[in-house]
Amino acid sequence: MISATFAPEADHITELRRQLSRFVAEKMPREKRREWDVNHTWPRDLFREIADMGLIGLTIPEDYGGLGQDLMAATAVLEELQQGGPFVTGPFIHAAFYGGMNISENGSAAQKAAMLPKIAAGEMLLCYGLSEPDVGGDLASVGTTAVRREGRIVINGAKRWCTGADWSDYIYCLARSGEKEERHRNLSFLLIPTDAPGVSMRPIEHSNLRYTASMDVHFDDVELDDSAIVGGPEKWNQGWGMLAGRALDVEKIEITAVAFGTARAAVEEAWQYAQEREQFGRPIAQHQAIAHKLITARTKLQAARHMLYHGAWLADQGRPCAIETSMAKLFVADTGVEIALICQQVMGAYALSDAYDMDRHVRDLLGMPIVGGSSDMQKNNLAKMMRL
Numbered sequence: 340m341i342s343a344t345f346a347p348e349a350d351h352i353t354e355l356r357r358q359l360s361r362f363v364a365e366k367m368p369r370e371k372r373r374e375w376d377v378n379h380t381w382p383r384d385l386f387r388e389i390a391d392m393g394l395i396g397l398t399i400p401e402d403y404g405g406l407g408q409d410l411m412a413a414t415a416v417l418e419e420l421q422q423g424g425p426f427v428t429g430p431f432i433h434a435a436f437y438g439g440m441n442i443s444e445n446g447s448a449a450q451k452a453a454m455l456p457k458i459a460a461g462e463m464l465l466c467y468g469l470s471e472p473d474v475g476g477d478l479a480s481v482g483t484t485a486v487r488r489e490g491r492i493v494i495n496g497a498k499r500w501c502t503g504a505d506w507s508d509y510i511y512c513l514a515r516s517g518e519k520e521e522r523h524r525n526l527s528f529l530l531i532p533t534d535a536p537g538v539s540m541r542p543i544e545h546s547n548l549r550y551t552a553s554m555d556v557h558f559d560d561v562e563l564d565d566s567a568i569v570g571g572p573e574k575w576n577q578g579w580g581m582l583a584g585r586a587l588d589v590e591k592i593e594i595t596a597v598a599f600g601t602a603r604a605a606v607e608e609a610w611q612y613a614q615e616r617e618q619f620g621r622p623i624a625q626h627q628a629i630a631h632k633l634i635t636a637r638t639k640l641q642a643a644r645h646m647l648y649h650g651a652w653l654a655d656q657g658r659p660c661a662i663e664t665s666m667a668k669l670f671v672a673d674t675g676v677e678i679a680l681i682c683q684q685v686m687g688a689y690a691l692s693d694a695y696d697m698d699r700h701v702r703d704l705l706g707m708p709i710v711g712g713s714s715d716m717q718k719n720n721l722a723k724m725m726r727l
């Protein structure tokens with residue numbers, strides 16, 4: 340009906356969309372989506388199918404078993420999978436982005452050789468250990484410590500919201516590896532096996548992105564060797580730099596694609612509902628108040644699409660895009676909340692029932708300005724980048 344992108348889309352991406360749209364329609368019906376949401380779980384068999392299609396390889400160089408990085412295609416995959424909710428998108432992100440993208444960008448030669456082929460094959464998953472009980476947006480103040488002692492690294496502390504720690508192989512963990520006063524210059528990223536002695540965890544109940552329970556993780560004298568340092572021993576205390584650059588730009592695109600995909604699913608559901616639901620002798624879409632709401636939501640969605648794919652295109656081309664990807668995250672997350680609330684109004688009582696997906700779309704979209712760098716933090720970062 341309206342054009343999906345501002346330029347003709349590459350044929351292989353159009354074909355991917357076609358395949359994934361059929362995949363979602365056939366294999367992720369509403370009853371299943373509701374079941375996964377209620378049980379905080381994701382379908383291992385469907386993730387296996389996505390891995391077998393080679394799609395995790397869209398963030399991984401060919402030398403390591405990937406398809407070569409294709410960020411426009413990877414973004415489209417997230418958008419299309421998200422039409423079935425976060426239940427396959429979630430684990431796909433743990434593989435392709437937390438794993439594939441970060442290890443491709445920041446891993447040592449040995450880590451790339453050992454991990455990327457397994458990640459590309461869907462046989463290895465990573466989760467993020469950034470947040471802590473006392474640390475949200477202010478990541479430079481993490482309190483989890485990593486101390487080098489007689490050739491070993493000893494880790495102590497706690498991570499909060501470590502989503503997927505209970506089924507991932509490694510925690511991609513930000514730790515303080517020197518004096519607290521140094522702040523940005525004494526941080527390191529570590530790959531902590533989730534089954535290492537001294538790692539314990541318990542689930543946290545939450546209302547959004549319920550493809551899994553999130554986890555509180557504790558490290559009690561967890562001992563690793565130098566091979567656990569992301570990038571190798573020479574990257575000790577260089578962790579802050581890994582939070583910036585291309586991996587971060589792609590990270591912002593990835594969470595923006597989830598927000599956009601959810602907003603698209605919300606608009607589609609409200610759009611269809613308004614044509615089927617009749618009140619006062621006609622479909623509610625024919626009442627001007629509802630038609631205006633739907634047109635407003637669709638227009639906001641189109642603006643969000645342009646922000647997302649422009650950022651993805653810049654990142655894909657290897658062009659500087661820190662500002663555009665921050666703006667995209669900010670705009671799409673905040674606009675997604677507006678879209679959620681509009682679509683919820685259109686569907687009246689049924690937006691609050693479990694007969695439709697709208698309740699989940701609203702829960703997921705309300706969380707988008709918080710997760711993956713809050714809207715306030717994006718504004719702070721943009722003000723700094725634009726020298727205000």
Ligand SMILES: Cc1cc2nc3c(=O)[nH]c(=O)nc-3n(C[C@H](O)[C@H](O)[C@H](O)COP(=O)(O)OP(=O)(O)OC[C@H]3O[C@@H](n4cnc5c(N)ncnc54)[C@H](O)[C@@H]3O)c2cc1C
Pocket residue numbers: 466467468469470474475476477499500501502503545547548553706709710711712713714715716719
């Ligand atoms: C479902 C879910 C899954 C998650 N998964 C993960 C995960 O896998 N790994 C992980 O590490 N984390 C994860 N998180 C945590 C998420 O990244 C944090 O919630 C996020 O970083 C924000 O931190 P906070 O909620 O503690 O907010 P805080 O940092 O405490 O901020 C609270 C509010 O104050 C505002 N604020 C704070 N500082 C400033 C400032 N300087 N200027 C202006 N405003 C400010 C914020 O924008 C926010 O609105 C997850 C969270 C959820 C809900």
